[in-house]
Amino acid sequence: MCAAAPSVTVISGCAIATVDAQASEYPTGHLVVEGGRIVEVGAGPAHPSWRERADRWVDGTGLLATPGFVNTHHHLYQWITRGYAQDETLFGWLTSLYPVWAGIDEETVEAAAAANLGWMALSGTTLTTDHHYVFPQAGGDVLGATIEGARTIGLRFHPTRGSMDLGTSSGGLPPESVVQKTDVALAATEAAIARWHDPSPDSMLQIAVAPCSPFSVTKDLMTGAAEIARAHGARMHTHLCETLDEEAFCLEKYGRKPGEYVEDLGWLGPDVWFAHVVWPTTEDIARFAATGTAVAHCPTSNARLGSGIAPVADMLAAGVPVGLGVDGSASNESGRMDEELHQALLVARLRGGSTSMSARQVLAMATMGGARVLGRQQDLGSLEDGKLADIALWRVDGVSGVDITDPVCALVFGTRSPLELLLVGGVPIVEHEQLVRADIGDLAARSGAASAMLAKRAGR
Numbered sequence: 217m218c219a220a221a222p223s224v225t226v227i228s229g230c231a232i233a234t235v236d237a238q239a240s241e242y243p244t245g246h247l248v249v250e251g252g253r254i255v256e257v258g259a260g261p262a263h264p265s266w267r268e269r270a271d272r273w274v275d276g277t278g279l280l281a282t283p284g285f286v287n288t289h290h291h292l293y294q295w296i297t298r299g300y301a302q303d304e305t306l307f308g309w310l311t312s313l314y315p316v317w318a319g320i321d322e323e324t325v326e327a328a329a330a331a332n333l334g335w336m337a338l339s340g341t342t343l344t345t346d347h348h349y350v351f352p353q354a355g356g357d358v359l360g361a362t363i364e365g366a367r368t369i370g371l372r373f374h375p376t377r378g379s380m381d382l383g384t385s386s387g388g389l390p391p392e393s394v395v396q397k398t399d400v401a402l403a404a405t406e407a408a409i410a411r412w413h414d415p416s417p418d419s420m421l422q423i424a425v426a427p428c429s430p431f432s433v434t435k436d437l438m439t440g441a442a443e444i445a446r447a448h449g450a451r452m453h454t455h456l457c458e459t460l461d462e463e464a465f466c467l468e469k470y471g472r473k474p475g476e477y478v479e480d481l482g483w484l485g486p487d488v489w490f491a492h493v494v495w496p497t498t499e500d501i502a503r504f505a506a507t508g509t510a511v512a513h514c515p516t517s518n519a520r521l522g523s524g525i526a527p528v529a530d531m532l533a534a535g536v537p538v539g540l541g542v543d544g545s546a547s548n549e550s551g552r553m554d555e556e557l558h559q560a561l562l563v564a565r566l567r568g569g570s571t572s573m574s575a576r577q578v579l580a581m582a583t584m585g586g587a588r589v590l591g592r593q594q595d596l597g598s599l600e601d602g603k604l605a606d607i608a609l610w611r612v613d614g615v616s617g618v619d620i621t622d623p624v625c626a627l628v629f630g631t632r633s634p635l636e637l638l639l640v641g642g643v644p645i646v647e648h649e650q651l652v653r654a655d656i657g658d659l660a661a662r663s664g665a666a667s668a669m670l671a672k673r674a675g676r
């Protein structure tokens with residue numbers, strides 16, 4: 217997917233937050249990238265002998281290197297339906313938006329995904345997932361359209377083949393216009409894995425399996441999806457414990473709380489991650505920790521919908537793997553990962569006090585935590601010898617950070633830090649706050665037209 221990486225890139229003189237197991241940091245350090253992987257990271261400037269071998273030498277003065285951010289929950293298509301249902305809770309927001317989403321197709325989704333992924337790259341993201349679960353009959357290959365968007369921008373991509381089969385006529389929340397038959401959804405899920413899933417260590421594209429939520433999916437789809445995922449070594453994802461309305465739905469329809477419901481269906485394990493988990497019980501946290509079941513924490517979306525504040529400090533303390541997620545752009549209204557770090561820090565402290573979450577814990581969730589959630593911790597998530605060169609280089613000596621002695625504090629506590637360079641597998645994707653492979657103006661024009669077309673189709 218990527219153009220060939222320059223054979224040797226040296227970044228010398230930057231601060232480095234490695235996010236390795238020892239949380240090693242260097243006030244002045246260097247990184248050497250060769251063939252798409254990190255071959256050297258350490259204190260002080262790079263050895264002068266690299267000068268002869270370097271195809272590119274980056275002066276890191278005033279910059280902070282971190283691992284590229286990993287976004288663990290998203291709905292890219294929602295980029296073109298921002299601004300709707302501004303004062304609704306989750307269920308009201310969904311029922312307002314389902315009819316609009318019923319109008320999506322390949323063309324609108326590709327425009328939405330490319331613009332959204334461009335925005336994500338500009339905020340330091342090198343790997344993102346996407347949870348796509350709306351497949352209108354006349355919509356064409358909308359999952360393929362998101363993959364095309366990722367190729368346009370150059371990000372590492374873990375899309376999921378989502379699904380919904382529990383419409384209003386069967387007691388579910390979504391209208392029939394946006395649900396599929398169970399067997400159709402399962403067959404398409406298996407086909408998506410066969411077509412796209414690349415499990416190799418350097419993989420740019422992996423497919424996960426993702427029935428949407430307890431109130432939009434039947435038990436048969438949940439268990440069938442798990443069988444397919446586990447037969448093919450793909451990961452499993454769904455929304456869980458997002459709101460108290462969801463809990464009430466599960467108690468009424470299944471006689472179980474959400475965490476008990478998914479345990480009954482075999483949906484726990486190190487290959488499973490849940491989005492949100494705002495309302496877990498104490499037993500849920502213990503069962504997630506014991507089974508290695510992971511969580512995508514989405515503080516902005518939870519705040520926008522008034523869903524609540526997830527007990528992230530408690531989950532981390534219990535040993536639950538937690539990553540950060542922006543969630544879909546229609547409940548985030550932006551989708552910048554750097555902003556999500558900021559929000560994660562603040563909401564955790566609103567819930568648990570000033571010592572309940574540190575800047576380093578947030579940075580770890582956004583990088584190594586996310587890599588673990590998506591099963592890429594062997595190759596991604598930290599700046600270490602041998603890992604893939606997915607690196608963000610932030611300017612922290614500008615007006616936003618010049619008086620802050622701790623560059624990690626400047627990045628997480630402070631306002632946006634300019635992104636000087638973003639590498640995915642050693643390949644530049646962002647240079648000096650500009651996308652390398654796409655023009656942000658063109659992306660915005662196409663997504664704006666798609667948004668207008670969708671509103672017109674929905675009679676809005």
Ligand SMILES: [Zn+2]
Binds near residue numbers: 290347
């Ligand atoms: Zn979501």
